[in-house]
């Protein structure tokens with residue numbers, strides 16, 4: 001029993017929307033049938049995508065050569 005994916009309360013499919021003020025989840029089709037306006041719903045993926053991936057690229061400056069005359 002993984003707690004990763006939320007399921008639609010109607011058809012048990014993978015939910016992609018939930019009601020803002022509750023923990024009621026709907027898949028896309030059921031959300032469209034139940035609510036004519038998806039503005040009332042929050043996308044589940046929006047909440048899951050709070051992970052930011054940052055890539056750091058650093059330039060290593062090696063001045064190893066020394067000329068003595």
Ligand SMILES: [Zn+2]
Nearest residue numbers: 008011027030
């Ligand atoms: Zn559904």
